[in-house]
Amino acid sequence: MRVKLALAPRMGREIAVEEVELAEPGQHDVRLKVVTCTICHSDIHANTGEHGEYDGPGAAGHEIAGIVDAVGARVTYVKPGDRVLCSEVRQGCGQCDQCMHDRPWFCENIPPMSFRVPGCFTRLNGERVVQTCSGTAGFATFTNAHEAMLCKLDDDIPFEIGSALACGFMSGFGAVLNRCAPRPGESFAVVGCGGVGLSAIMGARHCGCSPIIAVDTNPVKLEAARRFGATHTVNPKECDAVERVKSLTRRFGVDHSMVAVAGKGIKKTCWDLTAQYGQMVVVGHGHPREETLDEFSAFDVLLSRKLTGCVMGGVTLRRDVPKYMEYYRAGMVDVGALLTHYFPLDRIADALDDSERGALKNVVVCDDGYWSQLIDKFTQEGTLDANVI
Numbered sequence: 001m002r003v004k005l006a007l008a009p010r011m012g013r014e015i016a017v018e019e020v021e022l023a024e025p026g027q028h029d030v031r032l033k034v035v036t037c038t039i040c041h042s043d044i045h046a047n048t049g050e051h052g053e054y055d056g057p058g059a060a061g062h063e064i065a066g067i068v069d070a071v072g073a074r075v076t077y078v079k080p081g082d083r084v085l086c087s088e089v090r091q092g093c094g095q096c097d098q099c100m101h102d103r104p105w106f107c108e109n110i111p112p113m114s115f116r117v118p119g120c121f122t123r124l125n126g127e128r129v130v131q132t133c134s135g136t137a138g139f140a141t142f143t144n145a146h147e148a149m150l151c152k153l154d155d156d157i158p159f160e161i162g163s164a165l166a167c168g169f170m171s172g173f174g175a176v177l178n179r180c181a182p183r184p185g186e187s188f189a190v191v192g193c194g195g196v197g198l199s200a201i202m203g204a205r206h207c208g209c210s211p212i213i214a215v216d217t218n219p220v221k222l223e224a225a226r227r228f229g230a231t232h233t234v235n236p237k238e239c240d241a242v243e244r245v246k247s248l249t250r251r252f253g254v255d256h257s258m259v260a261v262a263g264k265g266i267k268k269t270c271w272d273l274t275a276q277y278g279q280m281v282v283v284g285h286g287h288p289r290e291e292t293l294d295e296f297s298a299f300d301v302l303l304s305r306k307l308t309g310c311v312m313g314g315v316t317l318r319r320d321v322p323k324y325m326e327y328y329r330a331g332m333v334d335v336g337a338l339l340t341h342y343f344p345l346d347r348i349a350d351a352l353d354d355s356e357r358g359a360l361k362n363v364v365v366c367d368d369g370y371w372s373q374l375i376d377k378f379t380q381e382g383t384l385d386a387n388v389i
């Protein structure tokens with residue numbers, strides 16, 4: 001079927017919307033009517049090849065919320081009309097040895113995430129479109145996805161909130177709960193306060209951490225960090241970040257630290273502000289070439305300091321996302337405050353530019369009807385100027 005898709009004709013070129021052919025969904029796939037797809041910085045990195053090179057036209061978009069439009073013959077989890085979010089993370093089968101050991105990521109019965117391979121879209125000139133950032137591409141009016149990537153969205157959760165939960169929020173918040181698992185009162189530092197870092201700060205607050213120290217070179221992001229629960233902010237442009245964090249933690253450094261931004265030297269700074277008995281979790285990353293850890297020595301870990309990483313919050317999709325919806329409903333996490341500006345799909349280039357200029361999380365609205373509803377809502381609220389630029 002003919003649909004609209006935002007794509008870059010070659011790696012790193014400007015993204016624009018064009019008509020493409022969407023394949024029929026496979027046996028385990030659903031066709032989704034995409035309502036919103038929020039922008040994650042991985043979409044930008046993927047387009048430019050920073051996460052790995054690719055050949056041919058490329059399409060991104062992996063924070064998807066929408067409505068099931070059609071299902072393949074063997075789909076059992078959803079039916080047409082269901083509201084869902086679609087994430088890169090796959091729900092495991094629940095039956096295999098890995099799933100039974102709480103490692104659905106390594107499920108033996110669901111195809112692994114496949115990046116930078118041709119997917120369900122073909123250009124009208126016959127070129128297959130590479131899905132640069134996920135097992136699907138969501139900056140489109142319709143897309144296909146394996147049913148394991150879906151989690152049902154409760155009726156009262158707005159699509160744009162579902163989108164934000166699908167990657168950015170879970171990557172930060174989930175990493176705190178699932179990987180760091182801090183005890184109340186332990187100290188926590190987040191280096192890099194974009195959407196993922198701010199979600200990690202919400203996670204640290206949720207777990208009762210103190211102090212919660214936000215580290216970033218952008219004063220606007222540090223101000224946002226305070227709103228999301230940071231008790232202290234540190235700007236490495238204005239001071240020695242390691243010294244400052246140590247002064248806030250009786251010279252020990254923090255119990256837990258997270259790097260939520262790409263860049264080689266940044267990991268070393270984060271490591272140095274982590275206590276000798278603490279743990280650092282790497283979440284943000286750039287190209288593998290830029291992320292070597294050759295500054296580390298055996299002495300760095302002799303007193304039990306741990307280095308680990310976490311992808312997509314280490315979540316079990318259909319266990320954790322329903323919890324996040326509860327926390328959102330109860331006002332315990334402010335996912336809505338992560339959303340910056342709204343753009344219709346045709347203006348995706350502007351949305352991406354605005355993200356590169358520092359917007360926390362922009363919402364690309366792929367459904368015309370929903371766009372009209374949002375405009376009416378913002379007009380009534382008097383928030384149109386703040387939300388649509």
Ligand SMILES: [Zn+2]
Nearest residue numbers: 040042167168
């Ligand atoms: Zn993402």
Ligand SMILES: [Zn+2]
Nearest residue numbers: 093096099107
């Ligand atoms: Zn499994």
